[in-house]
Amino acid sequence: MLAEIFLVARKDLRVERRAKIALGQVAPLALLILMVFAFALDANTSLLERGAGGLYWLAVLYGGTLLIQRSFDVETDDGNMDALRMSAIGMPSLFLGKALALFVQITVLELILGPGILLLYNVGVVDWVLLIAAAIAGTVAFSVCGVLWGAMSAGLRVRATLLPLLLVPVLAPVLLAGSRAFETALGVRAGAGWTWAGLMFVIAAVHTALGLGAFGFLLEEG
Amino acid sequence: MPVANSGAKMTATLITRVLGVSALAATGLMAVLGLVISPPDVVQGEAVRMLYIHVPSIWIAYGGFALTSISSILFLRRSRRRPDQGRHYDRLAGSAAEVGVVFTAITLITGMLWGKVTWGTYWQWDARLTTTVLLFVTYLGYLALRRLPAEPAVRSRRAAVMALISFINVPIVHYSVDWWRTLHQKASLSVGRRPEITGEMYWTLLYSALAVTILATWLIIHRYRVIRLEELRDEEGLEALIASRLNKDFGSH
Amino acid sequence: MDLTPLHEVEAPNDLRRRVHRRRRWSVLAISAVLIFAMAFITAQGLRNATLFFRNVDEAVEQRSELGERRFRIQGRVVPSSVKSESGLTTFEIVHNCVVASVLHSSDPPELFSSPWIPVVLEGHWLAGEVGTSVGSDTHYFSSDRMLVKHTNEYASANEQRVMEEPPEDFLDQCSFEVPAATS
């Protein structure tokens, strides 16, 4: 099973490495969004500092949605789905493999956004352990929910608008928890940063369980 | 009476007509009880009359979403065994969810108005209000998924999965007032706790819940039949299209 | 000569499937329990993390760490303490036998006039010698936004319950007397 998971993840990442969408287009776009936030808040340093955590996760949400969309467009474009269904790879492995690939891609996106926040919004980190734990928890939740809801809208004609509509309500708690945890880690809010990071892990765990059970139903044909 | 045929043509049968008339009468009586006969509250005055819509509406919404989830499970079980089976449960899930969304909207609107007079604000981001609006948006997404142009079997299966996942939020909404500190008051009635509401108001609330349930049942049955009709129309349209294609092909030969 | 009954040939496969199924269920059950445990612990933590408001006693206790930060405070209005003057309202709120003075600077909602109504105020602590019904205090709460937090108790206005009395069990444990309304 582990071998299958890595196989699926490696396939996705190889496709991505050749197309260079994540690094070439999504990451620069997310950085642009960070700049636009600064314009919207009139480069008010204290506002930017306080909101840095939330703005970071908003940018991740935006970039992440594009990556999720892409992860399933790759499958449905040339009927790859049929090939996957025919292969002996189990649905749980397929689910975890795609989630792993998305996790790697979103992590790359965050590795670009993170320094961007630190430099552009002029914030300092007071708790690196919490920051990294929260980032990992949030990214796991993003990728697991992403695969589940990406499969839900895969191959439909209006997926470009449907995916965000379905995904944002589900990810809203992750966004909230991520923002609060980051605010604690960046030292702008005293509070239960670890609890919020824990909430993101719980959301990720719940959706992993749901995904392992339900992924097969989502991908079945006709 | 052309009852047998009218079931398919119009969406009414004898039973739903009786149900419809009683729903109309029941809501009329509910208005009289809620607006005239029940007394004003000692603290809130007349504003307490929002209770009789606000609270039963969200009960009905919970009920509708629960029905959606149960039907979705049954649909998934049935259609797994035989792909053409279980359409019945799929339609039931769709109609119950739509009625649930309508009543969630009513809860939100009446809640905002009620909040303005009692709390002094239309909206606050406390746990109850936030989770309720997320519930509303989630099920709007579910309805959007159901309306997409796609192969019916695929669409229904995905919608069923989404219904199951979305239901997680219902208990969170209900217990949010106990789990977190909220501006919103605690649940009006709950099992194992003496209702802190006087007799006339208590009975009016229960009666309103009954009236709204009758109305919702009627709506769900009718909506179910409309979904069935929509499916029939789509099938007929498809057949007509194929027929015209075939005719053209034969004509050109 | 092979005397092995046929059904035994099937047995290993059958057995494996049954074991497999049982293992799958146990995995499901264990993960469900784990998720519930995690969710429970997080929910417990979240109770404190998602503080919509602080009660008066907590706000007074955390006064030094709160400084002049904005937060929400919750308590019941002491009826005899309400004074209104040129758009400014001063009153006292109480929770768990801790009293705080409030200077509120906007129009209060209608229900504010009900005795012992619970309110949620948004603002911050300010230093200043003030007198409360239980003694003097070094700080008062400066608020510019008031929300009335009505309870889930409903009673008919016709019953004319004596509402000037503080709600039952509310001040019983307190060591001080809060003066009743003088209306």
Place this chain on the structure above:
Amino acid sequence: MSEVATVVAGWGITFVILATYSIWVVFRGKGIGRELGIGETEQSDLEKDVGTITDS
């Protein structure tokens, strides 16, 4: 807004929403039924019913 106005607005909006939705459901059913031509022969008969019973 006063208490009475709020109650009137709340109940009013609720009844408008429910009535609109009910009418939409009923008439959509009728519309599609007619389109499909199901029970065409009873058309006139049922049309008469609409006035009195209105499928409430």
